[in-house]
Amino acid sequence: TQLLEQSPQFLSIQEGENLTVYCNxxxxxxxxxxxxxxxxxxxxxxxxxxxxxEVKKLKRLTFQFGDARKDSSLHITAAQPGDTGLYLCAxxxxxxNYQLIWGAGTKLIIKP
Amino acid sequence: xxxxxxxxxxxxxxxxxxxxxxxxxxSEHNRLYWYRQTLGQGPxxxxxxxxxxxxEKSRLLSDRFSAERPKGSFSTLEIQRTEQGDSAxxxxxxxLGGVMNTEAFFGQGTxxxxx
Numbered sequence: 001t002q003l004l005e006q007s008p009q010f011l012s013i014q015e016g017e018n019l020t021v022y023c024n025x026x027x028x029x030x031x032x033x034x035x036x037x038x039x040x041x042x043x044x045x046x047x048x049x050x051x052x053x054e055v056k057k058l059k060r061l062t063f064q065f066g067d068a069r070k071d072s073s074l075h076i077t078a079a080q081p082g083d084t085g086l087y088l089c090a091x092x093x094x095x096x097n098y099q100l101i102w103g104a105g106t107k108l109i110i111k112p
Numbered sequence: 113x114x115x116x117x118x119x120x121x122x123x124x125x126x127x128x129x130x131x132x133x134x135x136x137x138x139s140e141h142n143r144l145y146w147y148r149q150t151l152g153q154g155p156x157x158x159x160x161x162x163x164x165x166x167x168e169k170s171r172l173l174s175d176r177f178s179a180e181r182p183k184g185s186f187s188t189l190e191i192q193r194t195e196q197g198d199s200a201x202x203x204x205x206x207x208l209g210g211v212m213n214t215e216a217f218f219g220q221g222t223x224x225x226x227x
Contacts, residue, residue, distance in 0.1 A: 006154075033215060042116075042203050042218030043155070088154050090216070099168065100145070100207075100216055102154040 004091055004103035012109040016078055021106040023089035024071045030092045032072050033100070034063055037086040046074075079110045114138060118204050118219035125194055125226055132190045133222045137206030144187050145216065146179055147203040155203055161187060194226045 005024045013019055023032065031050045035043035047056050049065035049072060056063045060083075062075040076083055086107050090100040117136040125131050137144050142163050147155035158177065159169045163184040176194075181187040191198055201223050205216040 035218075040201075040221075040223070042205070042221050043216075045215055045217065048215055086152070086154075099157075099160065102147075102157070104154040105152070107152055 004089060004101055006087075006089055006103035006106050008106060009104065010107045010109075012111065013079060015080055015110055015112050018075065018077050019079055019108070020073050020075045021087055021108070022071065022073050023091075023103055025091060027070070027093055029065075029069045029072075030094050032065060032069075032089060032091045034072070034074055035088040035090065037088060037105070038084075043086075043088055076108075079108075081110045081112050084108060084110050116204055116206055116217050116219035118202075118222050120222055121220060122223050123225070125224070127196060127226055128193055130190065130192045131194060131224065132188055133202055133204075133224075134186060134188050135204030135206075135219060136186045137204070138217055139185075141206035141208055141217070142184070143207045144181055145205045145207075146187070146189050147205065149201045149203055149221070158189070158202075191224075194224075196226045199224055199226045 007022050031048055033048045034046045036046055037043040047063045049063060052067045052069045054065040060077045064073045086105045088105045089103045119134045123131055145160040146158040148158055149155045157170050158173055159179050161181040164181050176192045179189045201221045203218055203221045205218045207216045
Protein backbone atom coordinates (compact mmCIF):
# COMPACT_ATOMS: atom_id res chain seq x y z
CA THR A 1 0.00 0.00 0.00
CA GLN A 2 1.44 3.33 -1.05
CA LEU A 3 1.22 6.27 1.28
CA LEU A 4 2.01 9.88 0.55
CA GLU A 5 3.18 12.05 3.37
CA GLN A 6 3.07 15.81 3.07
CA SER A 7 4.86 18.19 5.36
CA PRO A 8 4.30 20.48 7.00
CA GLN A 9 0.59 19.99 7.54
CA PHE A 10 0.14 23.68 8.21
CA LEU A 11 2.26 26.73 7.45
CA SER A 12 1.55 30.39 8.17
CA ILE A 13 4.09 32.99 7.04
CA GLN A 14 4.32 36.65 6.18
CA GLU A 15 4.01 38.01 2.69
CA GLY A 16 7.37 38.14 0.95
CA GLU A 17 8.89 35.12 2.67
CA ASN A 18 10.00 31.96 0.92
CA LEU A 19 8.71 28.49 1.77
CA THR A 20 9.07 24.86 0.80
CA VAL A 21 6.59 22.03 1.22
CA TYR A 22 7.33 18.38 0.74
CA CYS A 23 5.72 15.21 -0.51
CA ASN A 24 7.28 11.83 0.24
CA UNK A 25 6.55 8.19 -0.43
CA UNK A 26 8.21 4.89 0.43
CA UNK A 27 7.48 3.69 -3.11
CA UNK A 28 8.67 4.94 -6.45
CA UNK A 29 6.23 7.18 -8.22
CA UNK A 30 5.29 6.67 -11.84
CA UNK A 31 4.24 10.31 -11.90
CA UNK A 32 3.49 13.00 -9.37
CA UNK A 33 1.22 15.97 -9.50
CA UNK A 34 0.79 19.07 -7.40
CA UNK A 35 -2.61 20.68 -6.97
CA UNK A 36 -3.80 23.83 -5.25
CA UNK A 37 -7.24 24.06 -3.71
CA UNK A 38 -9.07 27.10 -2.46
CA UNK A 39 -11.92 26.83 0.07
CA UNK A 40 -15.17 25.64 -1.47
CA UNK A 41 -13.55 24.72 -4.78
CA UNK A 42 -12.09 21.59 -6.33
CA UNK A 43 -8.32 21.10 -6.60
CA UNK A 44 -6.64 22.69 -9.60
CA UNK A 45 -3.67 21.01 -11.25
CA UNK A 46 -0.41 23.00 -11.05
CA UNK A 47 2.16 20.63 -12.51
CA UNK A 48 3.00 17.03 -13.35
CA UNK A 49 6.51 15.61 -12.93
CA UNK A 50 7.62 12.30 -14.31
CA UNK A 51 11.41 12.20 -14.66
CA UNK A 52 13.73 11.84 -11.65
CA UNK A 53 15.54 15.09 -10.95
CA GLU A 54 13.06 17.07 -12.99
CA VAL A 55 12.55 20.73 -12.10
CA LYS A 56 9.60 22.76 -13.33
CA LYS A 57 8.87 26.40 -12.74
CA LEU A 58 5.53 28.16 -12.71
CA LYS A 59 6.14 31.85 -12.06
CA ARG A 60 7.23 32.01 -8.40
CA LEU A 61 6.63 28.28 -7.84
CA THR A 62 9.43 25.76 -8.35
CA PHE A 63 8.65 22.05 -8.34
CA GLN A 64 11.35 19.45 -7.96
CA PHE A 65 11.13 15.68 -8.34
CA GLY A 66 13.68 13.66 -6.44
CA ASP A 67 16.30 11.67 -8.34
CA ALA A 68 14.88 8.42 -6.95
CA ARG A 69 11.32 9.52 -7.74
CA LYS A 70 10.19 8.98 -4.17
CA ASP A 71 9.88 12.61 -3.14
CA SER A 72 9.01 16.02 -4.43
CA SER A 73 9.12 19.58 -3.20
CA LEU A 74 7.29 22.78 -3.97
CA HIS A 75 9.15 26.01 -3.30
CA ILE A 76 7.41 29.37 -3.37
CA THR A 77 9.49 32.51 -3.63
CA ALA A 78 8.26 35.81 -2.22
CA ALA A 79 4.91 34.40 -1.14
CA GLN A 80 1.82 36.51 -1.68
CA PRO A 81 -1.60 36.39 0.03
CA GLY A 82 -3.01 34.99 -3.21
CA ASP A 83 -0.88 31.87 -2.67
CA THR A 84 -3.02 30.95 0.32
CA GLY A 85 -4.67 27.56 -0.09
CA LEU A 86 -4.37 23.82 0.40
CA TYR A 87 -1.49 22.33 -1.59
CA LEU A 88 -1.99 18.68 -2.42
CA CYS A 89 0.34 16.19 -4.01
CA ALA A 90 -0.98 13.12 -5.76
CA UNK A 91 1.01 10.30 -7.27
CA UNK A 92 0.57 7.28 -9.43
CA UNK A 93 2.37 4.00 -8.93
CA UNK A 94 2.94 1.07 -11.28
CA UNK A 95 0.98 -1.40 -9.16
CA UNK A 96 -1.97 0.90 -8.44
CA ASN A 97 -3.33 0.72 -11.97
CA TYR A 98 -2.08 4.30 -12.25
CA GLN A 99 -4.83 5.51 -9.98
CA LEU A 100 -4.05 8.73 -8.15
CA ILE A 101 -3.02 8.36 -4.51
CA TRP A 102 -3.39 11.58 -2.52
CA GLY A 103 -1.53 13.21 0.32
CA ALA A 104 -3.44 14.99 3.08
CA GLY A 105 -2.18 18.39 1.94
CA THR A 106 -0.34 21.38 3.33
CA LYS A 107 -2.53 24.24 4.39
CA LEU A 108 -0.70 27.46 3.56
CA ILE A 109 -1.66 30.89 4.86
CA ILE A 110 0.18 33.98 3.68
CA LYS A 111 -0.41 36.97 5.90
CA PRO A 112 -0.27 40.44 4.36
CA UNK B 113 -17.20 25.60 -20.63
CA UNK B 114 -15.68 22.17 -21.19
CA UNK B 115 -14.57 21.48 -17.61
CA UNK B 116 -15.98 19.01 -15.12
CA UNK B 117 -19.43 20.02 -13.94
CA UNK B 118 -21.08 18.95 -10.71
CA UNK B 119 -24.64 19.45 -9.57
CA UNK B 120 -25.89 20.60 -7.20
CA UNK B 121 -23.18 22.79 -5.66
CA UNK B 122 -24.82 22.60 -2.26
CA UNK B 123 -27.27 20.18 -0.70
CA UNK B 124 -28.81 20.29 2.73
CA UNK B 125 -30.78 17.23 3.74
CA UNK B 126 -32.33 15.71 6.81
CA UNK B 127 -30.78 12.64 8.31
CA UNK B 128 -32.27 9.51 6.84
CA UNK B 129 -33.07 11.01 3.45
CA UNK B 130 -31.51 9.87 0.19
CA UNK B 131 -29.47 12.22 -1.96
CA UNK B 132 -28.09 11.97 -5.49
CA UNK B 133 -25.30 13.99 -7.05
CA UNK B 134 -24.41 14.29 -10.68
CA UNK B 135 -21.05 14.71 -12.40
CA UNK B 136 -20.47 15.54 -16.04
CA UNK B 137 -16.81 14.89 -16.91
CA UNK B 138 -14.72 16.36 -19.70
CA SER B 139 -16.16 14.70 -22.75
CA GLU B 140 -13.13 12.82 -24.03
CA HIS B 141 -12.04 11.59 -20.58
CA ASN B 142 -12.60 7.89 -20.02
CA ARG B 143 -11.82 7.84 -16.30
CA LEU B 144 -14.11 9.32 -13.70
CA TYR B 145 -13.41 9.50 -9.97
CA TRP B 146 -15.49 10.28 -6.93
CA TYR B 147 -13.83 11.61 -3.79
CA ARG B 148 -15.01 12.83 -0.43
CA GLN B 149 -13.20 15.62 1.34
CA THR B 150 -13.57 17.05 4.81
CA LEU B 151 -12.25 20.41 5.89
CA GLY B 152 -8.47 20.71 5.74
CA GLN B 153 -7.93 17.17 4.48
CA GLY B 154 -6.98 15.76 1.13
CA PRO B 155 -9.51 13.99 -1.05
CA UNK B 156 -10.54 10.53 0.14
CA UNK B 157 -11.02 8.09 -2.70
CA UNK B 158 -14.52 6.61 -3.03
CA UNK B 159 -14.67 4.94 -6.43
CA UNK B 160 -13.65 5.24 -10.05
CA UNK B 161 -14.91 4.25 -13.47
CA UNK B 162 -13.12 3.38 -16.67
CA UNK B 163 -15.78 4.22 -19.22
CA UNK B 164 -18.97 2.61 -17.83
CA UNK B 165 -17.17 -0.01 -15.74
CA UNK B 166 -16.76 0.61 -12.03
CA UNK B 167 -13.23 -0.71 -11.53
CA GLU B 168 -12.60 0.04 -7.91
CA LYS B 169 -14.55 0.95 -4.83
CA SER B 170 -13.04 2.00 -1.53
CA ARG B 171 -13.32 -0.61 1.20
CA LEU B 172 -14.25 2.23 3.51
CA LEU B 173 -17.31 2.96 1.43
CA SER B 174 -20.54 2.05 3.16
CA ASP B 175 -23.11 0.03 1.23
CA ARG B 176 -25.35 3.10 1.53
CA PHE B 177 -23.21 4.64 -1.21
CA SER B 178 -23.66 3.66 -4.83
CA ALA B 179 -22.35 5.15 -8.04
CA GLU B 180 -23.22 4.63 -11.65
CA ARG B 181 -21.91 5.71 -15.02
CA PRO B 182 -24.42 4.05 -17.31
CA LYS B 183 -23.22 5.25 -20.69
CA GLY B 184 -19.63 6.04 -19.87
CA SER B 185 -20.37 9.74 -19.80
CA PHE B 186 -21.99 11.38 -16.78
CA SER B 187 -22.03 9.71 -13.39
CA THR B 188 -24.29 9.78 -10.35
CA LEU B 189 -23.43 9.19 -6.72
CA GLU B 190 -26.30 8.24 -4.44
CA ILE B 191 -26.22 8.16 -0.67
CA GLN B 192 -29.10 6.35 0.99
CA ARG B 193 -30.29 6.95 4.55
CA THR B 194 -27.88 9.83 5.05
CA GLU B 195 -26.11 10.26 8.37
CA GLN B 196 -24.53 13.35 9.89
CA GLY B 197 -21.11 11.82 9.28
CA ASP B 198 -21.79 11.96 5.55
CA SER B 199 -21.52 15.75 5.65
CA ALA B 200 -18.56 16.62 3.42
CA UNK B 201 -17.55 17.97 0.04
CA UNK B 202 -18.05 15.38 -2.68
CA UNK B 203 -15.65 15.87 -5.55
CA UNK B 204 -15.74 14.42 -9.02
CA UNK B 205 -12.71 14.32 -11.29
CA UNK B 206 -12.01 12.97 -14.74
CA UNK B 207 -8.87 12.03 -16.62
CA LEU B 208 -7.74 10.35 -19.79
CA GLY B 209 -6.16 7.50 -17.83
CA GLY B 210 -3.02 5.59 -18.72
CA VAL B 211 0.56 6.12 -17.64
CA MET B 212 1.08 9.62 -18.94
CA ASN B 213 -2.45 10.89 -18.84
CA THR B 214 -3.50 10.61 -15.24
CA GLU B 215 -3.83 14.33 -14.66
CA ALA B 216 -7.16 14.74 -12.96
CA PHE B 217 -9.44 17.67 -13.57
CA PHE B 218 -11.88 18.39 -10.81
CA GLY B 219 -15.32 19.84 -10.64
CA GLN B 220 -16.21 22.42 -8.04
CA GLY B 221 -17.74 19.80 -5.81
CA THR B 222 -21.05 19.27 -4.08
CA UNK B 223 -21.13 20.30 -0.45
CA UNK B 224 -23.48 18.05 1.51
CA UNK B 225 -24.80 19.03 4.91
CA UNK B 226 -26.84 16.47 6.79
CA UNK B 227 -28.88 17.97 9.61
